[in-house]
Amino acid sequence: xxxxxxxxxxxxxxxxxxxxxxxxxxxxxxxxxxxxxxxxxxxxxxxxxxxxxxxxxxxxxxxxxxxxxxxxxxxxxxxxxxxxxxxxxxxxxxxxxxxxxxxxxxxxxxxxxxxxxxxxxxxxxxxxxxxxxxxxxxxxxxxxxxxxxxxxxxxxxxxxxxxxxxxxxxxxxxxxxxxxxxxxxxxxxxxxxxxxxxxxxxxxxxxxxxxxxxxxxxxxxxxxxxxxxxxxxxxxxxxxxxxxxxxxxxxxxxxxxxxxxxxxxxxxxxxxxxxxxxxxxxxxxxxxxxxxxxxxxxxxxxxxxxxxxxxxxxxx
Numbered sequence: 498x499x500x501x502x503x504x505x506x507x508x509x510x511x512x513x514x515x516x517x518x519x520x521x522x523x524x525x526x527x528x529x530x531x532x533x534x535x536x537x538x539x540x541x542x543x544x545x546x547x548x549x550x551x552x553x554x555x556x557x558x559x560x561x562x563x564x565x566x567x568x569x570x571x572x573x574x575x576x577x578x579x580x581x582x583x584x585x586x587x588x589x590x591x592x593x594x595x596x597x598x599x600x601x602x603x604x605x606x607x608x609x610x611x612x613x614x615x616x617x618x619x620x621x622x623x624x625x626x627x628x629x630x631x632x633x634x635x636x637x638x639x640x641x642x643x644x645x646x647x648x649x650x651x652x653x654x655x656x657x658x659x660x661x662x663x664x665x666x667x668x669x670x671x672x673x674x675x676x677x678x679x680x681x682x683x684x685x686x687x688x689x690x691x692x693x694x695x696x697x698x699x700x701x702x703x704x705x706x707x708x709x710x711x712x713x714x715x716x717x718x719x720x721x722x723x724x725x726x727x728x729x730x731x732x733x734x735x736x737x738x739x740x741x742x743x744x745x746x747x748x749x750x751x752x753x754x755x756x757x758x759x760x761x762x763x764x765x766x767x768x769x770x771x772x773x774x775x776x777x778x779x780x781x782x783x784x785x786x787x788x789x790x791x792x793x794x795x796x797x798x799x800x801x802x803x804x805x806x807x808x809x810x811x812x813x
Contacts, residue, residue, distance in 0.1 A: 580680050682706065
């Protein structure tokens with residue numbers, strides 16, 4: 498019954514919305530008449546044409562609902578976070594970092610929430626959640642809002658294997674991210690965007706702490722590949738105060754990720770995907786009942802129950 502009620506409600510909402518939209522967009526009907534048209538039409542439907550679609554319960558419907566539940570309700574993103582220490586400039590040295598400066602660690606604490614990968618139930622961004630291995634680390638950074646989930650691939654939070662000069666496990670994740678946030682404490686050399694070799698890395702947001710009298714201020718440099726459309730709010734060359742740094746960098750990285758992914762043919766945001774799945778469920782499993790049939794089932798007999806939706810009552 499819960500399964501039927503759940504998608505039957507969606508089916509009825511979609512039907513009513515589609516019918517009202519058709520009336521409201523009728524050629525020649527002015528805006529003042531829209532409400533009259535919708536109101537009168539709804540009353541007519543409730544008297545003469547009211548129908549409700551119930552879903553034919555079975556293994557196939559339950560399988561379709563499980564598939565719907567697996568479809569993300571929020572946009573998901575993976576963003577790499579890289580720390581460059583003093584006098585560091587090679588990929589090998591950078592990927593071996595296991596911690597950063599105090600200012601960098603403070604930035605991480607404001608960028609997202611540290612989550613336990615063994616118990617985390619949100620988006621995991623491809624990281625290992627097997628409690629027997631947790632090969633990408635026991636914890637990492639995660640951020641979520643009502644419409645987005647972000648998993649940060651933080652190099653300094655991933656295990657470093659002394660025997661692996663290339664740190665393949667770290668590179669496997671960071672190297673496949675469209676966007677990198679790079680914190681550079683190398684005051685003698687600007688960060689080279691080609692340091693982490695990859696076919697991705699379309700956007701790199703580099704943070705440089707300003708020294709001496711400018712403590713608490715940070716210079717932002719943004720490197721993009723030619724194909725990347727504009728994004729914001731941060732722009733290359735801006736100087737940001739520490740109080741706003743993590744929030745603005747996160748917003749900029751998320752927007753950069755969106756514009757990068759929008760250039761690919763396979764990118765589809767979650768809402769159209771879920772709508773398509775709901776429409777398919779309604780189309781495959783819905784059985785339509787007339788108003789008289791529904792009233793009979795509800796009020797015709799105090800001891801009567803709803804019949805199986807797979808065998809609807811015959812039309813009068």
